[in-house]
Amino acid sequence: MNIQEVVASLKEKHGGRIVMMVADGLGGLPLTPDGPTELEAARTPHLDRLAERGVCGLMTPIKPGITPGSGPGHLGLFGYDPLRYVIGRGVLEATGIGFSVGPNDVAIRCNFCTLDADGKIADRRAGRIPSEESAAVVTTLRAIRIPGVEIFVEPVKEHRFVVVFRGEGLGDNVADTDPQVVGVPPLDPVPHDEASRRTAEVARDFAVQARKILASQPKANGLTMRGFSKRPALPSYQEAYGLKAAAIAVYPMYKGLASLVGMELIGEPTTLEEEIDVLEKAWKETNYDFFFVHFKYTDSRGEDGDFDAKVKMIEAFDAVFPRVEALKPDVLIVTGDHSTPSKMKSHSWHPVPTLLVADTCRPDTAKTFSEKACLQGGLGHFEAIYLMPLALAHAGRLAKFGA
Amino acid sequence: MNIQEVVASLKEKHGGRIVMMVADGLGGLPLTPDGPTELEAARTPHLDRLAERGVCGLMTPIKPGITPGSGPGHLGLFGYDPLRYVIGRGVLEATGIGFSVGPNDVAIRCNFCTLDADGKIADRRAGRIPSEESAAVVTTLRAIRIPGVEIFVEPVKEHRFVVVFRGEGLGDNVADTDPQVVGVPPLDPVPHDEASRRTAEVARDFAVQARKILASQPKANGLTMRGFSKRPALPSYQEAYGLKAAAIAVYPMYKGLASLVGMELIGEPTTLEEEIDVLEKAWKETNYDFFFVHFKYTDSRGEDGDFDAKVKMIEAFDAVFPRVEALKPDVLIVTGDHSTPSKMKSHSWHPVPTLLVADTCRPDTAKTFSEKACLQGGLGHFEAIYLMPLALAHAGRLAKFGA
Numbered sequence: 001m002n003i004q005e006v007v008a009s010l011k012e013k014h015g016g017r018i019v020m021m022v023a024d025g026l027g028g029l030p031l032t033p034d035g036p037t038e039l040e041a042a043r044t045p046h047l048d049r050l051a052e053r054g055v056c057g058l059m060t061p062i063k064p065g066i067t068p069g070s071g072p073g074h075l076g077l078f079g080y081d082p083l084r085y086v087i088g089r090g091v092l093e094a095t096g097i098g099f100s101v102g103p104n105d106v107a108i109r110c111n112f113c114t115l116d117a118d119g120k121i122a123d124r125r126a127g128r129i130p131s132e133e134s135a136a137v138v139t140t141l142r143a144i145r146i147p148g149v150e151i152f153v154e155p156v157k158e159h160r161f162v163v164v165f166r167g168e169g170l171g172d173n174v175a176d177t178d179p180q181v182v183g184v185p186p187l188d189p190v191p192h193d194e195a196s197r198r199t200a201e202v203a204r205d206f207a208v209q210a211r212k213i214l215a216s217q218p219k220a221n222g223l224t225m226r227g228f229s230k231r232p233a234l235p236s237y238q239e240a241y242g243l244k245a246a247a248i249a250v251y252p253m254y255k256g257l258a259s260l261v262g263m264e265l266i267g268e269p270t271t272l273e274e275e276i277d278v279l280e281k282a283w284k285e286t287n288y289d290f291f292f293v294h295f296k297y298t299d300s301r302g303e304d305g306d307f308d309a310k311v312k313m314i315e316a317f318d319a320v321f322p323r324v325e326a327l328k329p330d331v332l333i334v335t336g337d338h339s340t341p342s343k344m345k346s347h348s349w350h351p352v353p354t355l356l357v358a359d360t361c362r363p364d365t366a367k368t369f370s371e372k373a374c375l376q377g378g379l380g381h382f383e384a385i386y387l388m389p390l391a392l393a394h395a396g397r398l399a400k401f402g403a
Numbered sequence: 404m405n406i407q408e409v410v411a412s413l414k415e416k417h418g419g420r421i422v423m424m425v426a427d428g429l430g431g432l433p434l435t436p437d438g439p440t441e442l443e444a445a446r447t448p449h450l451d452r453l454a455e456r457g458v459c460g461l462m463t464p465i466k467p468g469i470t471p472g473s474g475p476g477h478l479g480l481f482g483y484d485p486l487r488y489v490i491g492r493g494v495l496e497a498t499g500i501g502f503s504v505g506p507n508d509v510a511i512r513c514n515f516c517t518l519d520a521d522g523k524i525a526d527r528r529a530g531r532i533p534s535e536e537s538a539a540v541v542t543t544l545r546a547i548r549i550p551g552v553e554i555f556v557e558p559v560k561e562h563r564f565v566v567v568f569r570g571e572g573l574g575d576n577v578a579d580t581d582p583q584v585v586g587v588p589p590l591d592p593v594p595h596d597e598a599s600r601r602t603a604e605v606a607r608d609f610a611v612q613a614r615k616i617l618a619s620q621p622k623a624n625g626l627t628m629r630g631f632s633k634r635p636a637l638p639s640y641q642e643a644y645g646l647k648a649a650a651i652a653v654y655p656m657y658k659g660l661a662s663l664v665g666m667e668l669i670g671e672p673t674t675l676e677e678e679i680d681v682l683e684k685a686w687k688e689t690n691y692d693f694f695f696v697h698f699k700y701t702d703s704r705g706e707d708g709d710f711d712a713k714v715k716m717i718e719a720f721d722a723v724f725p726r727v728e729a730l731k732p733d734v735l736i737v738t739g740d741h742s743t744p745s746k747m748k749s750h751s752w753h754p755v756p757t758l759l760v761a762d763t764c765r766p767d768t769a770k771t772f773s774e775k776a777c778l779q780g781g782l783g784h785f786e787a788i789y790l791m792p793l794a795l796a797h798a799g800r801l802a803k804f805g806a
Contacts, residue, residue, distance in 0.1 A: 001486045003466050010469070053436055360746075362753055363436050364778060380754075380784035382467055389468030393752045400750055401465060402472035402485070403495050 004081065004240065006401060007389050011242040015397035016330025016358075018243075018290045019279070022077065023317045024070075024254075025299030025340025027352040027371065031307060038298075038307060038342060039353060040370045042314035046321035047334060047355070047369035054332075054357030056366040057379020059387060061338045067349045071095075073337035074257040078292075079241070079388030080234055087260070088172065088229020094162045095256030099154055101231045106170045106199050109227040111178065112137065112159040112220035119185045119222075124178065125159045126220040134158060137220045144209045149202050159220070163206065171196030171230075174203060178224035186224050199228065236262025237290065241392055246282055248275045249294035258292055272297075276320045283327045289395075291329075299347075302340030310342050331394045332357045333387065334369070351381060358394035407484065407643065409804060410792050414645040418800030419733025419761075421646075421693045422682070425480065426720050427473075427657075428702030428743025430755040430774065434710060441701075441710060441745060442756060443773040445717035449724035450737060450758070450772035457735075457760030459769040460782020462790060464741045470752045476740030477660040481695075482644070482791030483637055490663070491575065491632020497565045498659025502557055504634045509573045509602050512630040514581065515540065515562040515623035522588045522625075527581065528562045529623040537561060540623045547612045552605050562623070566609065574599030574633075577606060581627035589627050602631065639665025640693065644795055649685055651678045652697035661695055675700075679723045686730045692798075694732075702750075705743030713745050734797045735760045737772070738790065754784060761797035 001009070028038035035041075061068045061076050062083065071092050072082035087095070090107035101107050112126035112134060129137075135155035141163075142153050150166040173196040177187045186207070191200035203225060214221045237245040239262075246266045247258030255265050266286075267278030272295050279291055295317050301310035324332065339350040353374040355366075364378035379390070392398045404412070431441035438444075464471045464479050465486065474495050475485035490498075493510035504510050515529035515537065532540075538558035544566075545556050553569040576599040580590045589610070594603035606628060617624045640648040642665075649669045650661030658668050669689075670681030675698050682694055698720050704713035727735065738757040741750050756777040758769075767781035782793070795801045 003469075003486075006466070006469060006486060360432065360744075360751070362432050362440070362774060365775065376779065378778055379467075380461065380778075382784075386467035389466065390752075391468075393468040393470065398468060398470065398752075400470045400472050402475040402490065403492060 002081070003385060003389060004079065007079070007392065007398065008235065008240055010399045010401060011392070012397045012399055013242055015289070016395035018331040018333070018391050018395050019293065019324060019327070019329040020077070020291065020333045020335070020391070021293050021295070021324065023295045023298040023314065023334070023336050025302045025338060025347065026336025027339025027341070027348070027350050028302065028310065029341035029343045029350065031343055037371050038302070038310040039314055040372065042311045042318065044314060044318040044369055046318050046325070048367065050321065050325070050332070050334065050357050051355050051366045051369040051373060053363070054355050055361040055364055055379050056353070056355045056369070056374040056377030058351035058371070058374045058377070058381050059335060059354040059384050060351045060381065061384050063383070065349050067347050068338045069347070070253055070337065071257060074254065076384030077335065077337050077387060078261050079385055080261065081385055085232045085234055087232055089227025090162070090229040091231050093156060093160070093227065094154070094164060095260065096253040097154055097156055097162060098252030098256060099152065099162060099164065100256070100259060101164065102166060103231065104166055104168060104170065106165045106172050106228055106230055108163045108203070108225045110161050110163050111224050111226070112161070113186070113222045113224055114219050115185070115222035121179065121182045121184060121186065121222065123219070124182060124224070128158050129219050131155070131157050134161070134220065137214070137217060140213050141210055143213060144206055146202055146205050151206070163225070165199065165202050169195070170199045170202070172199065172228045174200045174228040176224070176226040177207070178226050186222060189225060231260060234261050238262055241388065242397065243290040244288050245290040245292065246286070246288040247292045247294070248278050250275065251294070251296050254294040254296070263292060272316060272320055276323050280323065280327065298336070299340045302342045303345055305342050305345035307342040330358060331391050333391055335387065354379065354387070356390060356394065360394050405484070406788060406792060407482065410482070410795065410801065411638070411643055413802045413804055414795070415800045415802055416645055418692070418795070419798035421734040421736070421794050421798050422696065422727060422730070422732040423480070423694065423736045423738070423794070424696050424698070424727065426698045426701040426717065426737070426739050428705045428741060428750065429739025430742025430744070430753050431705065431713065432744035432746045432753065434746055440774050441705070441713040442717055443775065445714045445721065447717060447721040447772055449721050449728070451770065453724065453728070453735070453737065453760050454758050454769045454772040454776060456766065457758050458764040458767055458782050459756070459758045459772065459777040459780030461754035461774070461777045461780070461784050462738060462757040462787050463754045463784065464787050466786070468752050470750050471741045472750070473656055473740065474660060477657065479787030480738065480740050480790060481664050482788055483664065484788055488635045488637055490635055492630025493565070493632040494634050496559060496563070496630065497557070497567060498663065499656040500557055500559055500565060501655035501658060502555065502565060502567065503659070503662060504567065505569065506634065507569050507571060507573065509568045509575045509631055509633055511566045511606070511628045513564050513566050514627045514629070515564070516589070516625045516627055517622050518588070518625035524582065524585045524587060524589065524625065526622070527585060527627070531561050532622050534558070534560050537564070537623065540617070540620060543616050544613055546616060547609055549605055549608050554609070566628070568602065568605050572598070573602045573605070575602065575631045577603045577631040579627070579629040580610070581629050589625060592628060634663060637664050641665055644791065645800065646693040647691050648693040648695065649689070649691040650695045650697070651681050653678065654697070654699050657697040657699070666695060675719060675723055679726050683726065683730065701739070702743045705745045706748055708745050708748035710745040733761060734794050736790065736794055757782065757790070759793060759797065763797050
């Protein structure tokens with residue numbers, strides 16, 4: 001049995017309520033060897049108080065040295081082994097624009113490209129056609145009809161768009177049609193198993209019809225397809241943990257990731273304060289057992305390489321905690337899906353400072369919430385997939401294993 | 404290769420002698436966030452001295468968040484992956500009363516129940532018939548005979564008893580006959596694989612004969628069967644580690660668990676002092692390489708929710724260490740099979756303070772034996788299945804892996 005199977009077998013129907021506050025890209029690095037990280041530089045009186053009450057640790061998102069994308073980062077946080085469950089590129093792209101990928105869907109990342117008179121690719125990104133212009137062209141592809149298959153075509157950004165085929169018997173094991181070089185035509189969509197033969201036929205038909213529709217376009221007169229994928233067969237939070245779970249997020253990507261594990265999306269918040277408004281209201285008026293609250297801008301400012309701005313975002317995150325504490329969740333978790341050191345301007349593999357507050361935690365010596373304090377914390381160094389088992393245990397939601 | 408296979412491949416025939424002192428449910432929690440745990444509150448001069456001499460750490464019994472029962476807890480301590488080797492309920496119940504389950508045995512947890520005139524269950528526990536009264540009724544079932552199968556019937560407590568079928572070709576994949584509700588008759592024992600067909604037939608025959616014998620009983624006139632199980636195919640301590648191992652315990656459950664991994668049960672101690680008498684005598688007069696000494700009452704007082712009484716039990720445990728140290732074991736380990744915080748009145752998932760003393764250990768900064776000191780200890784946070792490899796290494800009993 002792996003940990004997920006064990007947890008599923010031990011889950012209880014009732015127990016405490018859990019709030020997981022996720023500051024995207026929370027972990028950081030100092031700019032100089034003696035300097036503070038962003039979290040250490042930030043004034044975080046509320047998180048410090050929680051660190052003193054609770055237990056801290058450093059969470060490794062995937063495995064040491066592995067930098068997660070948003071998909072695997074959140075899968076790990078949610079307790080799903082990110083090395084076992086892979087969210088395909090097509091599904092991730094669709095999820096990122098808020099498209100809800102269903103069980104009979106195959107999602108595909110598409111690029112407009114520019115074809116020359118011989119049908120060979122002259123520009124793999126159609127001159128990075130501006131988003132507005134591209135969106136109008138994408139819309140023209142909605143005229144494509146293929147019997148037995150429902151088709152969705154959605155713009156993403158610049159030359160990128162998403163196509164989803166919905167229907168029975170569509171496998172997702174189809175090769176990319178992007179040859180990755182110019183001077184050759186787009187490749188044929190080749191099926192790599194029997195179950196994906198029909199998908200490849202549909203994709204070929206789609207490409208042929210698209211060529212005709214796009215023929216008069218000056219730049220976006222062709223397309224390539226990548227990342228054919230179905231949604232992974234993830235057990236829902238209800239199945240995995242017996243939790244009725246709600247997700248509160250501003251960005252479509254995180255809403256999408258939460259909905260892949262069966263969380264219900266609540267509210268339409270546009271700021272962190274509005275997210276907490278939604279949390280407060282749902283805490284009082286609904287019976288959700290678990291709340292995932294996602295805060296994006298710690299990651300964004302880290303990606304910008306703006307240390308001071310990330311510090312400010314952490315302080316803004318800290319400022320909402322009195323409202324969260326006032327709800328008296330049985331288990332309160334504060335963490336991130338990965339580190340985004342502003343020094344690196346990117347996601348990184350560094351472990352993420354994490355704290356857990358519950359009546360059953362064994363307090364440690366941490367008196368502040370920081371990478372240094374977490375290093376000495378009672379949760380030790382642990383992999384993200386153990387965060388949910390710990391949360392459930394502290395919520396009284398896991399039975400004893402064996403007699 | 405997993406760790407067990409690696410260790411088995413590296414085991415040496417000779418080496419130092421190891422003593423593993425297990426205080427059941429050792430780990431605890433403070434009653435208030437600033438307060439001490441039971442171990443921190445206890446006066447433990449001998450364990451503190453050993454912590455200063457040796458190396459400390461926090462041991463996770465199974466995986467983070469998972470609370471072990473006694474079976475998985477001890478399997479982990481003994482170095483067997485508790486997620487791989489499962490001790491069935493029938494075997495555990497038999498083990499708990501000191502019945503030695505053999506390789507051809509299927510053990511079953513049985514309950515007396517009360518049947519109405521139509522044969523439907525009126526009381527699933529036969530009015531919790533007192534143990535003495537029940538034991539007399541259990542004895543009458545020993546008259547049952549089934550060709551080709553040896554049958555053992557042993558009382559446990561109140562309405563509970565154990566039945567063991569011994570014979571060739573008896574699988575253990577048979578469904579429970581307890582319907583878990585009243586108003587319906589006991590279920591038929593249904594085999595779930597071909598290898599268990601004969602077991603199901605034997606169980607049905609047993610139930611039919613039992614009904615006749617029990618017909619005149621006012622309360623215990625029926626029975627249900629649960630947890631059909633064979634002993635897990637655990638490699639012995641000799642096979643796994645090359646160790647001739649002895650177990651010293653007061654309670655049948657722990658004797659049974661030790662005997663499942665091939666330890667020999669020595670002495671008939673009834674107190675901790677008597678357990679140390681047995682250890683001293685065997686240390687001098689026998690050639691056992693490994694001694695497992697089990698102390699029960701730290702867990703019992705934790706389960707009672709009596710913080711002060713658990714503190715006293717830890718102090719009693721501490722008091723015997725001068726006698727253990729005087730034997731000069733090459734490796735001395737002090738740990739528990741899990742935590743039992745008196746605050747929770749139950750087993751828990753919290754990691755267990757652990758110390759190891761040997762000439763080859765790298766001492767750390769721990770000057771006392773406590774959860775807090777172990778958190779900073781040189782063994783770090785580690786899973787129970789790595790304790791035996793560490794013990795063997797320090798005893799000079801593991802060869803180099805690879806050239």
